[in-house]
Amino acid sequence: MFIENIEISGFRNLKKKNVFSFTNSKNIIYGPNGSGKTTILEAIYILGFGRSFLNVKKEELLNNESDEFFINSTVNRNQLKFKISASLNKSFSLFLDGEKTGIPGIGRNFFPLFFSSSDYVSLISSRSSLRKLFDRFIFGTENIYSKELIEYKKVIRNKTYLLKHNPDYAHLKGWNKLLAEYILKITRKRFDFIRKINDHVQDKHHSGIEIRYTPSSSDFYYSDNFKLDKVLSVLDGILEKEILYKSPIVGTHLDKYEIFMDNRPLRLYSSGEKKLNLIFIYLAYIDMFLSERGEYPVFLVDDYDIAMDEENTEVLMSNYPAMQIIATSVRNNKNFDSTIKLKH
Ligand SMILES: Nc1ncnc2c1ncn2[C@@H]1O[C@H](COP(=O)(O)OP(=O)(O)O)[C@@H](O)[C@H]1O
Ligand SMILES: [Mg+2]
Structure with a gap:
């Protein structure tokens, strides 16, 4: 294109x-x-x-x-x-x-894939910026993902409102059901993406680079038992705590990514090293985009x-x-x- x-x-x-x-x-x-x-x-x-x-x-x-x-x-x-x-x-x-x-x-x-040389230092150490960046990457290779994120945000907004103003158990459990579906979809796509981009970056650009993805609950790992009922039981299990905190404490908006270089967080490296390795990740994404979509x-x-x-x-x-x-x-x-x- x-x-x-x-x-x-x-x-x-x-x-x-x-x-x-x-x-x-x-x-x-x-x-x-x-x-x-x-x-x-x-x-x-x-x-x-x-x-x-x-x-x-x-x-x-x-x-x-x-x-x-x-x-x-x-x-x-x-x-x-x-x-x-x-x-x-x-x-x-x-x-x-x-x-x-x-x-x-x-x-x-x-x-469009945008690289800016002006904000990469803060990008690398900011959870929410990395989440945003990788969400856009995933959207590039899987367009439906943006719809799922939008739906997820709506559900989490409704749940947060209830937790703050009307923490009714049955009602909240209803939202959890919907939330669990989106968490499952989004988490799976994030794991898939991380696996693929790590393969690309390590294969072709730098073997020591690794993006690590940690979902907001340690129970959400990409394995055979990562299923809807598992997610739902985690969500329902922490509901009491969430009512106390008046805010959701588990969800994909709280997931964490971190970039590592030879097992050390990239945010601890020099600014030149940060930039270089971030460029490698961008190039790996371009390779991945090409292999998934057959175009650049x-x-x-x-x-x-x-x-x-x-x-x-x-x-x-x-x-x-x-x-x-x-x-x-x-x-x-x-x-x-x-x-x-x-x-x-
Ligand atoms: N809303 C605006 N209305 C008019 N001028 C603007 C507006 N926002 C930014 N500018 C001006 O547009 C110019 C071009 O900005 P920019 O594209 O960042 O320049 P460059 O990247 O070439 O250095 C700047 O002088 C900036 O002050
Ligand atoms: Mg400029």
């Missing part, structure tokens, strides 16, 4: 309609700080996930002088063209070929020259010739065959 072009208006510094075209190969967007490089990657990302990679409200993405934004794009997948759009006027919407759609509908046709994601790399050294560039350019890359930098780069130059 690759994105052929994007048209952006009313978005961040792009007030008037701006059109950018890309090749299916290696694209670099370069220009001085503040010229709008990250903004273009952010617009592409929003098409895939309905939200920014930055922690901002949608309204903050509106250009200072605009009250609506539009992002329109043409995506090419196996010679078939799709129009993917996002807009914010009164509310936010995503469209696939003019029809309103949700994130799972887009994911089948377009999946669109790889977005912000501040390419900070993210990648010469060695990584060599690996990226020679091992993934068929993958579209859209990168940004303050300067041009001879490894890219298509350039977009931005001015202040």
Whole structure:
């Protein structure tokens, strides 16, 4: 898959309609700080996930002088063209070929993979950020996963409300039944994903890297006895405690991931080592994506020259010739065959 072009208006510094075209190969967007490089990657990302990679409200993405934004794009997948759009006027919407759609509908046709060299240090030591990152990875290879996460969140919200305001046993047990189903599905997918990505990263990139996944209850291990009634009995067994705490203490929103390097947490390594090994995990994910879907994601790399050294560039350019890359930098780069130059 690759994105052929994007048209952006009313978005961040792009007030008037701006059109950018890309090749299916290696694209670099370069220009001085503040010229709008990250903004273009952010617009592409929003098409895939309905939200920014930055922690901002949608309204903050509106250009200072605009009250609506539009992002329109043409995506090419196996010679078939799709129009993917996002807009914010009164509310936010995503469209696939003019029809309103949700994130799972887009994911089948377009999946941007975003690497930023600016926040990897905090990413590696934050449980919730790692969970978010790997959830997006799983969604990329299994689009239905995002629906399950959304449903899970609804159920956990309802359960939390009851625990706080009306802790009725029978009612809570009813929610547990539903919750157990989602916990089972999500946990299984997370275990599957971790097994596969570890295989890929250890095979091809670095044998000492390992992502470890720990579900919120030690009883939820991926084994023959990890079944619905097991999950349900754990949930019902801790209900009394949860009523006391007024909040759920078991659930996939509390699961933990940690990245290890030679059996030592990656968060304890130097920042250069963190970045390098995180890149290995990204590359392993790209390999996994290819083997599961038979195609590449669109790889977005912000501040390419900070993210990648010469060695990584060599690996990226020679091992993934068929993958579209859209990168940004303050300067041009001879490894890219298509350039977009931005001015202040
Ligand atoms: N909502 C907004 N309205 C107008 N300008 C904005 C908005 N948000 C950010 N900007 C400006 O857009 C410019 C481009 O930002 P960015 O894409 O991060 O630049 P780059 O990545 O090229 O350094 C910056 O000058 C920033 O201050
Ligand atoms: Mg930038």
